[in-house]
Amino acid sequence: MQCVSPLPLSLIPHRSLFIGEVAMVNCPSCSKPMAPGFLGSESFIGGSKWFLERTRLAMGGEEVGKPDTWGMVYIPGHRCRECKMLVLQY
Numbered sequence: 001m002q003c004v005s006p007l008p009l010s011l012i013p014h015r016s017l018f019i020g021e022v023a024m025v026n027c028p029s030c031s032k033p034m035a036p037g038f039l040g041s042e043s044f045i046g047g048s049k050w051f052l053e054r055t056r057l058a059m060g061g062e063e064v065g066k067p068d069t070w071g072m073v074y075i076p077g078h079r080c081r082e083c084k085m086l087v088l089q090y
């Protein structure tokens, strides 16, 4: 299976995280190899947060990623395209 990045490598700001690492993660659902990448989201205020449940106006939650200068949050992780499963590291 080919590893396809959603962005050209030149546009991924933290690709150095993977240089020299053997980033092999198997899907917790189907056990096939997962492809490395980043979950990107726009968040000018407060970064990306993790919630135990949905809240009104996204109040509360625990910050898991700070926005960069351009208001983007990139959380490194792995994806299984078949199961639509994400495994993130923050």
Ligand SMILES: [Zn+2]
Pocket (backbone or CB within 6 Å): 027, 028, 029, 030, 031, 032, 080, 082, 083, 084, 085
């Ligand atoms: Zn899978």
